Amino acid sequence: xxxxxxxxxxxxxxxxxxGQVTSVIAWQKGEMFYDNAPxxxxxxxxxxxxxxxxxxxxxxxxxxxxxxxxxxKTAVFLKPCDTYSLNQLIKDxxxxxxQVLVIGIPCAGMVDINKVKAQGLKGIIGITExxxxxxxxxxxxxxxxxxxxxxxxxxxxxxxxxxAVSDETIGEPMAVKHAPYDRFAVVKELESLSPQERFxxxxxxxxxxxxxNACRDICPACSCEQxxxxxxxxxxxxxxxxxxxxxxxxxxxxxxxxxxxxxxxGECSRVxxxxxxxxxLNRKFxxxxxxxxxxxxxxxxxxxxxxxxxxxxxxxEPGAATKGRE
Amino acid sequence: MWQEGTAVDLKTTITAKSLKNIxxxxxxxxxxxxxxxxKLSLEQKQLPAEKTIAFGVRACDIASxxxxxxxxxxxxxxxxxxxxxxNCTLIGLACxxxxxxxxxxxxxxxxxxxxxxxxxxxxGDDLFWQPKTTKGEELTAAIKDLFTEAEGGDKxxxxxxxxxxxxxxxxxxxGFALSDxxxxxxxxxFESEVWEExxxxxxxxxxxxxxxxxxxxxxxxxxxxxxxxxxxxxWDSCMFSDFTNMAGGNPRTTRLARFRQRxxxxxxxxxxxxxxxxxCVGCGRRLQKCPVSLNIVKVAKALGVTKNV
Ligand code: SF4
Ligand code: SF4
Ligand code: SF4
Numbered sequence: 001x002x003x004x005x006x007x008x009x010x011x012x013x014x015x016x017x018x019g020q021v022t023s024v025i026a027w028q029k030g031e032m033f034y035d036n037a038p039x040x041x042x043x044x045x046x047x048x049x050x051x052x053x054x055x056x057x058x059x060x061x062x063x064x065x066x067x068x069x070x071x072x073k074t075a076v077f078l079k080p081c082d083t084y085s086l087n088q089l090i091k092d093x094x095x096x097x098x099q100v101l102v103i104g105i106p107c108a109g110m111v112d113i114n115k116v117k118a119q120g121l122k123g124i125i126g127i128t129e130x131x132x133x134x135x136x137x138x139x140x141x142x143x144x145x146x147x148x149x150x151x152x153x154x155x156x157x158x159x160x161x162x163x164a165v166s167d168e169t170i171g172e173p174m175a176v177k178h179a180p181y182d183r184f185a186v187v188k189e190l191e192s193l194s195p196q197e198r199f200x201x202x203x204x205x206x207x208x209x210x211x212x213n214a215c216r217d218i219c220p221a222c223s224c225e226q227x228x229x230x231x232x233x234x235x236x237x238x239x240x241x242x243x244x245x246x247x248x249x250x251x252x253x254x255x256x257x258x259x260x261x262x263x264x265x266g267e268c269s270r271v272x273x274x275x276x277x278x279x280x281l282n283r284k285f286x287x288x289x290x291x292x293x294x295x296x297x298x299x300x301x302x303x304x305x306x307x308x309x310x311x312x313x314x315x316x317e318p319g320a321a322t323k324g325r326e
Numbered sequence: 327m328w329q330e331g332t333a334v335d336l337k338t339t340i341t342a343k344s345l346k347n348i349x350x351x352x353x354x355x356x357x358x359x360x361x362x363x364x365k366l367s368l369e370q371k372q373l374p375a376e377k378t379i380a381f382g383v384r385a386c387d388i389a390s391x392x393x394x395x396x397x398x399x400x401x402x403x404x405x406x407x408x409x410x411x412x413n414c415t416l417i418g419l420a421c422x423x424x425x426x427x428x429x430x431x432x433x434x435x436x437x438x439x440x441x442x443x444x445x446x447x448x449x450g451d452d453l454f455w456q457p458k459t460t461k462g463e464e465l466t467a468a469i470k471d472l473f474t475e476a477e478g479g480d481k482x483x484x485x486x487x488x489x490x491x492x493x494x495x496x497x498x499x500x501g502f503a504l505s506d507x508x509x510x511x512x513x514x515x516f517e518s519e520v521w522e523e524x525x526x527x528x529x530x531x532x533x534x535x536x537x538x539x540x541x542x543x544x545x546x547x548x549x550x551x552x553x554x555x556x557x558x559x560x561w562d563s564c565m566f567s568d569f570t571n572m573a574g575g576n577p578r579t580t581r582l583a584r585f586r587q588r589x590x591x592x593x594x595x596x597x598x599x600x601x602x603x604x605x606c607v608g609c610g611r612r613l614q615k616c617p618v619s620l621n622i623v624k625v626a627k628a629l630g631v632t633k634n635v
Contacts, residue, residue: 030619032426032498037619038527058618063527122339122423123493139426139496210343210352212536212563214617217529232568239532239545239562271617273342273533 001129004105005052007170008077011103015075016044021101022072025063027056033126034113038063052077054129057110057152059267061085061095062220068096076100079107081154083164084263084299085220090165091302092261094223104166108147109158109176112270115150119143132177148178153279154266157183164299183264187283206247208274211239215268215278221258221298228253251281259285260308263299292316328381336382336448339425340609344539345387346394348380349410352536353560356406356546361553373409379465382419385440386430386607390539391416393607396600397542415461418442422449422486427610429499429623435607437494438487447483454479499608502623505633506602509593516590520628525585527618532563534620535588537611543569564588589625 012024027050028039034055040063041047059082067074078086083104089095116124116136123139134150136143161173190198213229216222228234229250264286268278289296293307293315328334358369391411398407418440421428430437439445443462447454454476457466466473476482494500509515535541545562548555562569564587570578578584596605606622613621626632 031613031621031623035613035619035621040523040526122425123497124426125496125498139493140423210536212532213566214529214531214533217531218617226567230567232571239560239566267617271533273537273615275342 004171013044021075025060025076026050054111064095068099077103077105085265087164087302088299102166104163104169106171106174108174109151109155111150112152156181184287209247214271218267218271221261255281260306346539355556355558357557359555378414381417385435385437386609388442389435389607393540415465416442418445420447426497427613429502429608432608438490503633508631521586525582528585530565534612535563537615540605
């Protein structure tokens with residue numbers, strides 16, 4: 001992906017130098033080699049810090065909400081999956097399309113540093129990507145790991161190399177290699193449980209939540225100006241689970257609110273410091289929508305009516321989702 | 327909390343969450359009120375009396391308790407915190423496999439020599455144990471059947487300590503140090519231009535604050551059901567938009583102001599009020615957990631308050 005990084009830098013340099021855009025949103029180098037962060041680049045001197053490698057998982061789309069409120073043009077580099085999020089934001093009228101220059105960049109799958117560590121590696125000082133393998137240099141020695149085994153969960157459910165929205169693209173499409181993966185497998189398992197067992201599963205899972213709100217704040221579909229859970233007038237704590245009802249409420253309300261708009265970008269599960277499987281909630285909705293209304297991918301287009309926002313006399317009746325599973 | 331049968335993990339160097347909740351739980355009821363007709367009854371919550379042992383605490387987390395003491399044990403003393411702290415016997419566990427995100431030595435913390443009621447070192451399958459305080463002696467006496475006198479233990483432990491130092495020297499943050507002089511320039515740092523750039527990508531979530539072992543701000547709120555009220559306190563985060571909201575409004579209305587506050591507190595205000603002690607122990611949790619990879623190292627470097635060692 002080093003070649004792509006070079007192309008991104010050149011593109012960004014041209015755009016800034018020609019004054020075509022006021023700023024560029026991409027990724028910047030971190031303190032370690034794996035903690036690359038979203039970054040704004042407002043002039044060409046800053047571009048030395050721009051980076052693109054296996055540790056650029058962060059989805060940059062949401063920053064465009066703030067950016068397009070200003071009267072200026074922003075260029076953004078988006079991986080294929082990120083373009084779905086941006087497209088959904090455009091559809092939700094949260095981003096002004098004409099103020100963004102979208103440059104699609106290919107992706108070979110992003111690496112989950114926690115999975116690398118889970119292979120027993122500590123004190124990681126550097127990683128070099130060579131094809132399907134990663135060479136991990138640690139303070140304790142060097143080891144090879146297969147990229148396919150340490151991909152982020154979200155990349156196992158990659159939507160492919162096509163861009164849902166773009167003005168330009170850079171580089172050739174890349175393939176993401178991994179073992180076959182069914183993103184609904186665990187959802188199906190949960191569906192087969194009794195309501196009591198399912199409740200117990202979620203109670204256990206959600207009791208780990210520390211209410212840091214990272215899942216909500218990173219989510220491109222969570223784009224409310226002010227979240228209802230941030231209301232100091234309400235008895236909801238918003239920052240701690242003051243009873244088990246609140247921890248469940250927060251996640252259920254959030255899942256309902258993003259239903260039909262969640263692109264399954266996987267950011268919520270990726271950032272949760274407690275490792276909570278939030279994707280299972282969202283994927284349950286996605287699966288139901290697919291089953292009831294035909295396959296639907298949020299963010300795939302910016303203009304058709306979404307199934308949950310339109311009505312048809314043939315629509316399923318309320319309660320259909322629980323039929324046969326009581 | 328350990329229960330019979332729970333598997334023990336002594337391999338993990340840094341836990342995902344910090345350990346502050348053992349003394350300062352995320353949520354805790356302080357007081358209950360109930361209205362019965364014209365009467366109001368009040369019930370103050372009992373101070374926790376349970377005796378506890380915290381085993382396997384790393385040097386950085388132990389150091390964080392010493393920092394929290396400066397807040398909660400100062401007048402007016404926080405009795406809930408104090409009771410839990412006094413009821414607990416702390417057993418430190420020396421680090422043998424530091425992580426690349428560790429920078430405890432920046433704050434003078436010795437990861438291989440934990441200061442607690444008792445210290446322990448795990449070398450191979452042997453656990454070396456040394457009581458350090460009266461509480462530690464008492465616990466050691468109570469479980470003395472578990473121990474045998476360690477022949478040459480000092481040497482084995484010293485070898486491990488040297489190894490850990492050598493490993494830390496190889497880590498990326500080995501040379502990271504703060505300049506006390508630079509960090510004392512309060513007005514200059516406050517006015518710095520870099521805050522804008524730094525705070526631009528911050529999401530305003532509370533991950534950093536909640537996984538941080540030294541962040542200690544809390545909110546006190548009422549939970550009301552019918553005529554009953556529970557008054558509780560819960561962790562709060564200076565990153566949240568309603569933090570410091572008070573009669574008359576919120577003095578920190580922008581993300582920049584909130585972001586700046588967190589670092590001013592850690593790098594400038596806390597040391598100014600606590601004999602130069604920074605409100606950071608270098609555990610690296612934020613380096614691991616921030617969704618957009620912001621952290622104190624990046625901030626300090628951008629502010630130019632670091633020094634070369
Ligand atoms: S989901 Fe696909 S496009 Fe997105 S980061 Fe993963 S591999 Fe790349
Ligand atoms: S990111 Fe995880 S811990 Fe934080 S609020 Fe969301 S579910 Fe809870
Ligand atoms: S709910 Fe999670 S997966 Fe869905 S759009 Fe939001 S962050 Fe992405």
